[in-house]
Structures are given as C-alpha cells and as structure tokens.
Amino acid sequence: MMIYRALGALLHYPDADLVEAAAEIGVVLDADRRLTATTRAAVSRLVARLGASDLIEAQEIYVSQFDRSRSLSLHLFEHIHGESRDRGQAMVNLAAHYEAAGYRIDTRELPDYLPLFLEFLSLTADDEANSLLGDVIHILSAIRIRLERRGSDYGAIFAALEDLAARKAPRAAVESLLEHDRAPAEEAAAIDEDWEEVPAFAGDGSCPAARETLNRMAEFALPTDHARDGV
Numbered sequence: 001m002m003i004y005r006a007l008g009a010l011l012h013y014p015d016a017d018l019v020e021a022a023a024e025i026g027v028v029l030d031a032d033r034r035l036t037a038t039t040r041a042a043v044s045r046l047v048a049r050l051g052a053s054d055l056i057e058a059q060e061i062y063v064s065q066f067d068r069s070r071s072l073s074l075h076l077f078e079h080i081h082g083e084s085r086d087r088g089q090a091m092v093n094l095a096a097h098y099e100a101a102g103y104r105i106d107t108r109e110l111p112d113y114l115p116l117f118l119e120f121l122s123l124t125a126d127d128e129a130n131s132l133l134g135d136v137i138h139i140l141s142a143i144r145i146r147l148e149r150r151g152s153d154y155g156a157i158f159a160a161l162e163d164l165a166a167r168k169a170p171r172a173a174v175e176s177l178l179e180h181d182r183a184p185a186e187e188a189a190a191i192d193e194d195w196e197e198v199p200a201f202a203g204d205g206s207c208p209a210a211r212e213t214l215n216r217m218a219e220f221a222l223p224t225d226h227a228r229d230g231v
Contacts (some may be wrong), residue, residue: 010050039163079177088224098120140161140165142164145174
C-alpha cells in the first residue's frame with residue numbers, strides 16, 4: 001500500500017529529493033480516506049513545511065527530534081527493550097518475519113527502524129499490514145504524544161499510523177511508556193553525557209614533573225610575528 005511508503009518517506013532524514021517529492025507524497029496521503037480529516041490536515045501542514053522550508057533548517061529540526069531524543073527514537077524495540085538482550089532477539093525475530101515473506105534487508109538499518117518497517121508493510125496485504133501495525137501501536141501512540149507535547153508537526157505521521165492500525169493503543173501500555181519521560185533539555189543533556197569522549201589523559205595537571213615539562217616546552221614556543229620581523 002502506497003500510504004505506508006509515503007509515511008515512511010516523510011520519516012527519512014530530509015534531503016533535496018524528499019523536498020522535491022513532498023507535494024506528490026501529500027497527494028497520496030490526502031487521497032486515503034482511512035485517515036481522519038484532522039489527520040489529513042495535520043499531514044498537509046507537515047508536507048507544506050517540508051516543501052517550503054530551507055533544507056538545512058528542515059534537517060536541523062529532524063536531528064533535534066529524532067537523533068537527539070531516545071524517547072522519539074525511530075527504532076521501535078528501543079522503546080520497550082532499551083539496550084537489553086531482549087531487543088536483539090526481537091530484531092532477529094522481525095528479520096526472520098521479513099525473510100519468511102520473501103524479503104531480505106538490503107540496507108545497514110536495523111530491522112526495527114520504523115521507515116524500514118513501513119516499507120515492508122507497503123509490500124504486504126492490507127489485513128496483515130494493519131495487524132502488524134497494531135502490534136506496535138502503543139509505541140507509535142507514545143511517540144505521537146511526545147511529539148505533540150513538543151509542538152512538532154511530525155506527530156501527524158504517527159496519528160496517521162494510528163488511524164490505519166487494526167486496533168487502538170491500550171491506554172495502560174501507552175502510559176507505561178510515558179511514565180519516565182524527561183524534559184527535552186534533560187534528555188539531550190543525558191545523550192551528550194553518554195557520548196562525551198573520555199579524556200586521553202587522567203589527572204588534573206597538578207603533577208610537579210608534568211608542570212616542569214610543560215614549562216620547558218614553553219621555552220621553545222614559536223616566535224611571534226614581531227620577533228620574526230626583527231622588531
């Protein structure tokens with residue numbers, strides 16, 4: 001079904017091709033009457049923004065939301081398994097499901113990457129696609145709520161997926177995912193801390209021998225411009 005491919009395309013990192021195709025994607029989404037009028041209007045706003053915005057600005061918005069926030073991760077199993085061993089097994093099972101349907105992943109992306117998952121749904125029968133979507137609908141609903149809290153128009157994509165799913169997200173499951181959410185600034189700071197490089201040298205520079213060595217090195221500093229000019 002084209003709608004899944006169209007929604008997946010909107011979740012890719014914005015590039016010139018996506019901006020050029022934005023209007024065409026909007027036509028596909030607006031034509032699907034399974035989406036509510038409210039959802040179609042929200043998707044149209046997102047498409048219009050992508051089609052009209054500066055590419056660098058669109059990319060910055062994308063990175064700030066999906067790359068700098070674990071709670072908005074596009075890797076589905078991260079939301080329920082984190083980095084535990086269970087996530088690895090879940091991805092193995094999902095990849096096996098793809099292969100059983102006759103498809104092999106031909107990309108570096110993990111099986112639970114949402115645009116990849118939506119690409120697979122676009123290749124399956126309606127009933128199976130809606131059922132598979134229903135299996136992860138609580139994750140998608142939680143992401144939609146987080147995006148809406150941030151005032152992000154990307155929430156429209158997840159609202160559309162909720163409209164398409166065979167069942168509604170259980171409220172308890174969604175609330176469980178939202179329970180420990182951090183403020184966006186706190187979450188970004190935590191990610192920065194996790195990725196902070198470990199210093200190459202330990203210590204505070206108070207070692208006397210180290211200070212003496214640095215002092216000697218300073219004696220051999222390059223001359224200033226005035227010194228080279230003989231001033």
